[in-house]
Amino acid sequence: MRLISYHEHGSPDVLRVEDVPAPAPGPGRLLLRTEAVGVNFVETQLRGDTAPFPSPLPGRPGGDVVGRVEALGPDTDGPVPGTRVVAFGVPAAYADQVVVEAERALVVPEDIDAATATALGSSGQTAWSVLDAARIAEGDTVLVHAAAGAVGHLVTQLAKLRGAGRVIGTVGSPAKADFVRAHGADDVVDYRQPGWADEVRRLTGGRGVDVVLDSVEGAVFKDGLKLLRPYGRLVYYGFAGSGGKVAQVAMTELFGLTYVVGVSLDAWTKADPARVAEARADLVRLVAAGALRVAVHTTLPLTRAAEAHRVIESRSQLGRVVLVP
Template sequence: MQFDRYGGPEVLVAADVPVPEPGAGEVRIRAEAISVGYAQTQMRRDVFPAPMWRPVFPVVLGGDVVGRVTAIGDGVTGVRVGDRVGAFTLYGAYAEEVVVDAATLVGVPEALDAAEAAVLPGTGLIAGGVLRTALLRKGETVLVHAAAGGIGHLAVQLAKAAGAGLVVATAGSAKKRDFARSLGADVAVDYTRPDWAHEVRAATGGRGVDVVLESIGGNVVEQGVDLLAPGGRLVFFGSSAAELAVPAVPLMKLIGLRYVTGFALSAWRNSRPDEYRDVLEELTSHLLDGRLSSAVHARLPLTSAAQAHALVESRVHPGRVVLVPQPD
């Protein structure tokens, strides 16, 4: 599924192309499940705010992929044809056969459903990685934005599992807020309301929060900084409001012993490989024993990528949308 111009979901069309061959350091995966994230809808509209997005038409979008290895490029060790694996790739995921960097591979246990396991390569690692980057300690208060989304619903559960004393979730609909509560959020507020920050502060008895997991952007970033208690940390890892400028945070707002940092999966994986492996092991274990729920709202055929994008952009569903290539 590819597109040759920016636009609405309808620009995503099916195309028959040659099966890609892996180059040095790459493997090819026969896809069982491909996640569809909000970031990919931003890429399709050319409003994705990250500098690594430099597409060349026609574009095949990326995402989390789970499947089996069908070919191995030169120099790749530790993996065999037939192994069940997952990977996150910036390009090329919306296809039956996907070539990925072997360094990004994660093992996927046979016992896991492919669509549910599609959180392992990227989405789940981001949720776990931002919490590690935030240096969350037991008993602390965590604010999770977009808490019913693909990353947020995992972050709520992982924060509780890590011993957070209070998890405050934000979501834009009553259905999504109920969903966040069902996963362990203690408080859920509507971040689209003008007084949402006052609700959060009231929930903490006026103290503020210790950790903010920020993925919305716009003026929500600065409001999150204002909510930080002394010693509080805000981790910025995305901007679903990319059409709005992500504001610069005035340095004077940090004088009250507040910290702001950013997170990117690739930078974290490369600079803190031990922490990355620890989180991956934790995620896999939690999925296998049921302590972590990977919510799949819809499973659609690969050829329904346009429908999947429209569903994600409607922002009415909790959990994730997954594409499932049809078996031969």
């Protein structure tokens, strides 16, 4: 079968198609035949060795995989062969067949197309976990960074569904503004422009925001923290703009009755399994009903994984980038 990997760090050109034996599922795991793979930004950072944690070689990009169960490993309780599922955090995901942990697999209805269904993996579940941590109250003003991204356009919609009174989305280029408004934002601000935080203050009459959802970090992190009203919450869940250097917060910066909480999908799934099961069921229901709209920016063949990475690194995407066999 085909597997995309890299043996050195660098540009997307280091990605290679390899011919390898099909994997075999061990205990607690499933073998899937791939239908679609959701490409996540962090994999471009790992490939380029710019993530704020080690990126060992050889690298085999992970992702969100939609596929059919072909086999169950020994002593595995899971969907029967033939069942269509999506799994998140799949290692070596850019492949014709993948092995996934059974507990990370979610059954996908047949009427949800494969590219759309990739959002039921890490992007949709991350959006849900971020909003759980934000504890949004009815009428809150919420600032969503990178609101046109794979997670951003989902979290913007979900914030509204949870009762946010006003959502301000930030973008890295004016060309994304209409897309962000179409996916639930009341206002849009370009965070790459000097004075972007002052524009947020103007939009809120100088009061700032109740919640900041930050997957960008870098230069916007401290300004976002200063935008919080008393008892405001900044939820940190990514580092797309960090350049490999994680932001630092002095405790004295929280004296304004503000909170910072970090979220990872693994921590969320372990914290309250019953809550997570409900959230996953709700995600499927919302996507199937069209109440949560998944934007697919482009769908590319598996062999064009390098192009998929270039699209993401260009910061031009609107929603998901997906690979198909």
